[in-house]
Amino acid sequence: MKLNCIVLGGGGFIGTNLCRRLLAEGHRVRAFGRRRSFPAALDGIEWIEGDFADPHALAGAIETCEVVFHLANSVTPFSANLDMADDVQRNVAGTLSMLDVCRKLGVSRVIFVSSGGTIYGAPTQIPTPETAPTEPITAYGVSRLAVEKYLALTHHLHGLDYRALRVSNPYGPFQTAAKNQGVVAALISAAFADEPLEIWGDGSVVRDFIFIEDVIDALIAATTHEGDARLFNIGSGQGRSLREVISSIEELSGKKIPLRLKAARPIDVPVSILAIDRARDFLGWQPKTSFRDGLRQTIAWWQESGEI
Amino acid sequence: MKLNCIVLGGGGFIGTNLCRRLLAEGHRVRAFGRRRSFPAALDGIEWIEGDFADPHALAGAIETCEVVFHLANSVTPFSANLDMADDVQRNVAGTLSMLDVCRKLGVSRVIFVSSGGTIYGAPTQIPTPETAPTEPITAYGVSRLAVEKYLALTHHLHGLDYRALRVSNPYGPFQTAAKNQGVVAALISAAFADEPLEIWGDGSVVRDFIFIEDVIDALIAATTHEGDARLFNIGSGQGRSLREVISSIEELSGKKIPLRLKAARPIDVPVSILAIDRARDFLGWQPKTSFRDGLRQTIAWWQESGEI
Numbered sequence: 001m002k003l004n005c006i007v008l009g010g011g012g013f014i015g016t017n018l019c020r021r022l023l024a025e026g027h028r029v030r031a032f033g034r035r036r037s038f039p040a041a042l043d044g045i046e047w048i049e050g051d052f053a054d055p056h057a058l059a060g061a062i063e064t065c066e067v068v069f070h071l072a073n074s075v076t077p078f079s080a081n082l083d084m085a086d087d088v089q090r091n092v093a094g095t096l097s098m099l100d101v102c103r104k105l106g107v108s109r110v111i112f113v114s115s116g117g118t119i120y121g122a123p124t125q126i127p128t129p130e131t132a133p134t135e136p137i138t139a140y141g142v143s144r145l146a147v148e149k150y151l152a153l154t155h156h157l158h159g160l161d162y163r164a165l166r167v168s169n170p171y172g173p174f175q176t177a178a179k180n181q182g183v184v185a186a187l188i189s190a191a192f193a194d195e196p197l198e199i200w201g202d203g204s205v206v207r208d209f210i211f212i213e214d215v216i217d218a219l220i221a222a223t224t225h226e227g228d229a230r231l232f233n234i235g236s237g238q239g240r241s242l243r244e245v246i247s248s249i250e251e252l253s254g255k256k257i258p259l260r261l262k263a264a265r266p267i268d269v270p271v272s273i274l275a276i277d278r279a280r281d282f283l284g285w286q287p288k289t290s291f292r293d294g295l296r297q298t299i300a301w302w303q304e305s306g307e308i
Numbered sequence: 309m310k311l312n313c314i315v316l317g318g319g320g321f322i323g324t325n326l327c328r329r330l331l332a333e334g335h336r337v338r339a340f341g342r343r344r345s346f347p348a349a350l351d352g353i354e355w356i357e358g359d360f361a362d363p364h365a366l367a368g369a370i371e372t373c374e375v376v377f378h379l380a381n382s383v384t385p386f387s388a389n390l391d392m393a394d395d396v397q398r399n400v401a402g403t404l405s406m407l408d409v410c411r412k413l414g415v416s417r418v419i420f421v422s423s424g425g426t427i428y429g430a431p432t433q434i435p436t437p438e439t440a441p442t443e444p445i446t447a448y449g450v451s452r453l454a455v456e457k458y459l460a461l462t463h464h465l466h467g468l469d470y471r472a473l474r475v476s477n478p479y480g481p482f483q484t485a486a487k488n489q490g491v492v493a494a495l496i497s498a499a500f501a502d503e504p505l506e507i508w509g510d511g512s513v514v515r516d517f518i519f520i521e522d523v524i525d526a527l528i529a530a531t532t533h534e535g536d537a538r539l540f541n542i543g544s545g546q547g548r549s550l551r552e553v554i555s556s557i558e559e560l561s562g563k564k565i566p567l568r569l570k571a572a573r574p575i576d577v578p579v580s581i582l583a584i585d586r587a588r589d590f591l592g593w594q595p596k597t598s599f600r601d602g603l604r605q606t607i608a609w610w611q612e613s614g615e616i
Contacts, residue, residue, distance in 0.1 A: 153445060
């Protein structure tokens with residue numbers, strides 16, 4: 001079935017990958033956002049430049065679309081704490097306006113990329129299932145959680161369907177070292193530039209890294225999924241310490257990464273690993289790419305793209 | 309210990325009762341809000357008129373206070389759904405600005421009145437403990453939940469202490485029949501006015517009604533509570549159907565309440581009863597007033613106050 005869809009935040013890391021896949025699979029795809037990190041990568045995809053917080057721009061962009069991917073986000077896990085009220089207004093109130101637009105235009109489904117790494121806070125259960133308590137220790141996690149709750153509410157009150165994917169730590173092509181997008185990109189960039197990278201803490205924090213193509217598989221599966229579950233963890237289900245990631249990148253790239261250690265931040269949980277049974281059982285999805293394979297593809301992209 | 313405190317939303321139902329008790333117990337109390345429902349009832353209490361969404365007005369009001377009671381709220385469980393983005397901006401972003409002000413002024417504790425009746429949504433576990441899933445089916449519940457999460461976050465990041473009380477359905481003196489404050493006031497008013505009252509559904513919905521003086525006891529206990537628990541259900545722990553409430557009021561008032569039945573609303577959960585073990589065990593609080601006694605006092609207040 002061919003979809004008529006729009007990717008809000010289509011110019012970013014996940015958005016660029018998603019748009020390319022949708023186009024490759026023959027769907028009609030439009031991208032909306034403030035800017036494209038890699039304009040050439042979005043060749044052949046209709047691009048609408050606009051601000052997520054502007055409902056008029058959104059309405060024009062969403063018109064005629066059936067599926068809305070909501071990846072728009074004006075903050076990072078770190079920057080959200082600097083102005084929480086701004087995060088609430090732009091991202092939470094902004095999502096509510098967007099949902100109004102979707103209802104009025106008859107959109108059939110909204111697919112939201114939520115945050116598997118921050119929404120649970122410091123989890124007591126590892127790997128962490130979707131039913132675990134959600135006690136974020138960063139404003140980023142709270143605003144994602146609020147958006148999830150409003151999605152469920154809008155579905156309950158008005159029937160607008162949705163899926164929310166709590167994605168862990170994605171990495172892969174089109175992730176840039178700038179803007180705190182992810183530590184893998186920052187490490188690869190530092191390796192090739194031979195410039196020291198600041199990391200917070202001693203490298204013992206454990207994260208659940210997932211290759212971007214696996215995330216895109218889950219987003220595509222969410223477009224047609226039927227069933228009562230609407231909220232899914234999307235991760236590898238496995239934890240890796242930052243130290244392990246560093247040595248894997250050093251080994252695969254043949255470079256040494258110069259590090260500068262800084263004090264651990266209160267917003268970083270020590271361990272984050274997602275339980276992915278629900279997505280496996282009900283979304284018919286599972287990660288296919290091993291960490292080493294994913295890293296290899298990512299490093300190859302950095303070398304081919306001329307980013308380094 | 310005498311407290312130096314301010315009640316945000318001090319002119320409303322809970323606020324008026326709280327201010328009077330604080331004054332009677334010898335605390336220094338200031339009230340802040342858009343309006344006072346019963347100005348005479350707040351005699352002797354410093355009143356500052358202002359909008360919760362105005363951080364400058366708030367800063368002036370909060371200055372020199374150690375304890376901030378946060379009862380400010382521009383919406384009701386019904387009206388919040390009409391403009392969810394407005395609720396988010398005024399109440400959630402507004403709370404974040406307020407917390408900034410509190411941090412800068414060195415406030416020692418914020419006590420927030422949350423919503424025991426809406427925050428859990430349609431509960432699967434009855435009576436419902438604080439650890440139950442929070443899946444609100446009204447925007448009112450989502451915005452209260454977001455405020456709770458930001459309180460926990462601000463405590464985690466900046467050490468500003470708080471307590472959040474998830475109050476069920478309070479009733480008692482100074483609750484008015486207008487503004488959807490509560491069904492008990494609406495029923496008593498209808499009984500004496502002999503005017504038909506619209507109720508949604510067939511009267512089978514079950515709620516956990518708690519007398520206002522018991523709620524005030526809990527709010528006072530929260531000012532000095534030490535311990536790790538910061539979130540407490542405050543209710544009677546018992547359920548009563550709307551039909552039972554109607555017949556109790558009819559019996560105690562000697563009046564017949566004319567009803568007009570309307571279709572049930574999707575925002576009303578069928579049953580809401582709070583488990584109050586945590587407050588009993590850790591806050592050292594328990595409800596003292598039976599439902600009949602509370603109703604009797606409430607009806608007496610309506611008769612004496614000339615409200616009817």
